[in-house]
Amino acid sequence: MSLAKYALRRALVSVPVLLGATAITFSFVYLAPGDPIDTLVGFDAVDPAVEEALRAEHNLDRPLWEQYLLWLRDVLVLEFGTSPITGRDVAATIAGRLPATIALGVAAWALSLLIGVPAGIVAAVNYGELEDELSRVAALAGIATPNFWLGLVLLFVFGVHLGWVRVTPPDAPLASLEMLWFLVLPTITLGTASAALVMRLMRSSMRRELNEPYVRTARAKGLSERTVIYKHVLRNSLIAVVTVAGLQVAFLVDGAVVVEQVFSWPGMGRLLVEAVGRRDVPVVQGVVLLIAVSVVLANLLVDLAYAVLDPRIRYDR
Amino acid sequence: MALLEVENLSVQFYTEDGVVRAVDGLSYEIERGETVGVVGESGAGKSVAALSLLRLIDDPGEIVDGSIRFRGRDVLSFSSDELRRFRGNDVAIAFQDPEAALNPVYTVGEQVAETIRAHGVASGDAARERAISLLERVGIPDAATRYSHYPHEFSGGMVQRAVLAMALSCEPDLLVLDEPTTGLDVTIQAQVLELLEELSSSFDTAIQLVTHDLGVVARRCDRVVVMYAGRAIERATVEDLFYDPSHPYTAGLMASIPRIGDGADRLPTIPGRMADPVDPPTGCPFHPRCPYAEPVCETHRPGLVDVETGEPVADATAPDHLAACHEHTGDLDGGLEYEVLIDDETTASGGGTDP
Ligand SMILES: Nc1ncnc2c1ncn2[C@@H]1O[C@H](COP(=O)(O)OP(=O)(O)OP(=O)(O)O)[C@@H](O)[C@H]1O
Ligand SMILES: [Mg+2]
Numbered sequence: 142m143s144l145a146k147y148a149l150r151r152a153l154v155s156v157p158v159l160l161g162a163t164a165i166t167f168s169f170v171y172l173a174p175g176d177p178i179d180t181l182v183g184f185d186a187v188d189p190a191v192e193e194a195l196r197a198e199h200n201l202d203r204p205l206w207e208q209y210l211l212w213l214r215d216v217l218v219l220e221f222g223t224s225p226i227t228g229r230d231v232a233a234t235i236a237g238r239l240p241a242t243i244a245l246g247v248a249a250w251a252l253s254l255l256i257g258v259p260a261g262i263v264a265a266v267n268y269g270e271l272e273d274e275l276s277r278v279a280a281l282a283g284i285a286t287p288n289f290w291l292g293l294v295l296l297f298v299f300g301v302h303l304g305w306v307r308v309t310p311p312d313a314p315l316a317s318l319e320m321l322w323f324l325v326l327p328t329i330t331l332g333t334a335s336a337a338l339v340m341r342l343m344r345s346s347m348r349r350e351l352n353e354p355y356v357r358t359a360r361a362k363g364l365s366e367r368t369v370i371y372k373h374v375l376r377n378s379l380i381a382v383v384t385v386a387g388l389q390v391a392f393l394v395d396g397a398v399v400v401e402q403v404f405s406w407p408g409m410g411r412l413l414v415e416a417v418g419r420r421d422v423p424v425v426q427g428v429v430l431l432i433a434v435s436v437v438l439a440n441l442l443v444d445l446a447y448a449v450l451d452p453r454i455r456y457d458r
Numbered sequence: 459m460a461l462l463e464v465e466n467l468s469v470q471f472y473t474e475d476g477v478v479r480a481v482d483g484l485s486y487e488i489e490r491g492e493t494v495g496v497v498g499e500s501g502a503g504k505s506v507a508a509l510s511l512l513r514l515i516d517d518p519g520e521i522v523d524g525s526i527r528f529r530g531r532d533v534l535s536f537s538s539d540e541l542r543r544f545r546g547n548d549v550a551i552a553f554q555d556p557e558a559a560l561n562p563v564y565t566v567g568e569q570v571a572e573t574i575r576a577h578g579v580a581s582g583d584a585a586r587e588r589a590i591s592l593l594e595r596v597g598i599p600d601a602a603t604r605y606s607h608y609p610h611e612f613s614g615g616m617v618q619r620a621v622l623a624m625a626l627s628c629e630p631d632l633l634v635l636d637e638p639t640t641g642l643d644v645t646i647q648a649q650v651l652e653l654l655e656e657l658s659s660s661f662d663t664a665i666q667l668v669t670h671d672l673g674v675v676a677r678r679c680d681r682v683v684v685m686y687a688g689r690a691i692e693r694a695t696v697e698d699l700f701y702d703p704s705h706p707y708t709a710g711l712m713a714s715i716p717r718i719g720d721g722a723d724r725l726p727t728i729p730g731r732m733a734d735p736v737d738p739p740t741g742c743p744f745h746p747r748c749p750y751a752e753p754v755c756e757t758h759r760p761g762l763v764d765v766e767t768g769e770p771v772a773d774a775t776a777p778d779h780l781a782a783c784h785e786h787t788g789d790l791d792g793g794l795e796y797e798v799l800i801d802d803e804t805t806a807s808g809g810g811t812d813p
Pocket of ligand 2: 504505506554636
């Protein structure tokens with residue numbers, strides 16, 4: 142009951158953030174150099190009459206706030222218009238690329254948690270021992286390695302040299318085994334830095350929790366060390382990690398742009414790079430807005446997870 | 459054979475400032491069903507001694523010497539499995555600062571039931587029922603609802619009771635209570651003490667009651683261990699201690715009990731500060747603060763002796779009145795010049811319901 146109320150309140154807080162994101166995205170039209178009409182006509186010289194007609198069609202003759210509201214109305218029903226460059230429907234173009242990016246993002250996110258959390262636990266429990274030192278070195282390497290470089294090295298070693306994987310994606314549906322096999326290297330490339338970060342965070346969070354008095358209570362009650370760690374300490378330690386796992390979504394989107402380039406992965410990151418290169422403003426707007434929405438949603442989910450893990454959050458506000 | 463026998467216990471912490479001798483050759487024993495008070499100023503080593511009983515001293519600390527026997531079994535040589543069965547089941551502890559002692563993310567009821575399940579006393583719904591009845595027993599109203607509340611929803615006095623319920627959940631033979639009444643207001647304090655009285659008589663539980671409140675000791679304890687700088691400097695029955703304090707430190711502690719009419723502030727305690735645990739004074743650790751100190755006190759460490767005979771006691775189980783002061787071996791020229799004025803109203807002035 143209290144949790145639902147918290148969720149609702151938290152969701153309402155996201156609304157202004159999303160509105161802000163749409164306003165910034167909308168302004169791309171005017172932030173691009175030159176008159177917006179130039180973007181529409183692909184910087185060709187056109188007949189003034191055609192130009193007038195285009196202005197009217199795209200509402201460019203109306204006041205700015207009206208243009209924004211009209212645009213927002215379309216955006217709310219996922220109507221991003223037609224790309225002046227390719228002539229294709231923007232929403233359809235994005236929808237075509239979305240599954241590939243989601244697959245990559247989810248895989249990398251899962252990898253970062255599946256490796257980061259257990260490795261962090263091992264490091265914290267074996268504080269100062271060999272396991273801890275090894276994980277420290279691995280994390281440092283993971284964080285310090287630029288993802289494009291890691292991607293190229295992996296591609297060279299496993300693709301070119303050993304020939305275990307293809308260098309470009311196979312021509313197969315996303316849900317096929319071939320495609321999943323190909324996804325392994327991009328996932329590692331994208332997930333490594335996140336995994337390293339999650340691991341360090343898990344370790345420090347757990348170290349801190351292990352010194353809390355409730356841990357001594359748990360031991361004093363005669364609980365096994367397993368129960369002490371996996372029941373009492375873990376849940377408290379995860380609170381800090383969950384916060385970062387949400388921020389990771391933004392981090393991963395950022396990385397996806399680069400990793401998709403390296404692996405010719407047909408996702409939104411590549412689409413964004415292509416669209417920026419072609420000054421395809423509606424596509425850029427669509428992709429950026431989608432990214433903004435997913436980051437906001439991820440953070441909303443994080444806050445909910447946070448409230449589930451930590452009962453104090455639900456009441457303290 | 460006493461229920462608990464602690465002999466020559468020494469615990470050290472290795473810190474940046476040096477080796478802290480938190481407990482330094484402590485010996486005492488507790489018989490079945492009796493309540494033994496452990497008193498002393500802050501830093502005397504009361505909590506560390508209590509933690510040692512359950513082998514809960516972690517890094518950077520270590521039990522370096524001594525023995526702890528529970529029903530004749532050597533606690534310090536328990537395997538980790540034996541230790542797990544011993545903790546919470548044979549000896550249970552309620553920590554100082556109970557609010558921090560509970561896990562914030564689990565309900566209070568779950569934390570009580572968990573102990574019951576861990577020791578196989580009951581499982582599933584039976585464990586839950588038992589936890590609820592324990593919460594009821596320690597005086598938590600509406601215990602069935604309170605079961606599913608989180609620690610932060612409890613008041614300080616409630617948390618203290620919940621922690622007591624947790625400690626009692628497996629009917630331990632010895633209950634170690636570290637400052638169970640500190641931070642509670644007088645009414646709740648009196649309630650908790652009454653509760654202890656009732657519980658110890660109905661469960662026949664022995665209690666090691668750690669406190670720096672002599673009023674609590676006077677009302678609840680059978681015997682008392684006075685600690686200073688990690689050692690027992692006096693051990694006596696509660697009557698002997700109050701009518702015939704045989705160490706200047708004990709006398710000083712008593713002089714500092716606030717009395718009705720003294721005003722709200724606690725009286726200043728014994729002048730000077732607790733001995734530095736890293737670099738304790740030579741001889742008697744109390745001599746720098748002792749009004750009766752003589753040269754011999756600076757050079758010779760007094761042993762715990764029978765105050766009547768001046769003879770050292772061989773084992774920890776001697777139930778006599780013991781004190782560690784040169785006075786009792788006749789080594790002081792001047793003697794101890796304090797007088798004990800017995801004022802029954804004062805000793806009973808803690809605000810309780812005792813006659
Ligand atoms: N974890 C630790 N690390 C270093 N020193 C410690 C640690 N725990 C306790 N000590 C030291 O051991 C000594 C005894 O501490 P202890 O907590 O037993 O005192 P106490 O008698 O319980 O005092 P209080 O009345 O304040 O609770 C103190 O000097 C303290 O600084
Ligand atoms: Mg203490």
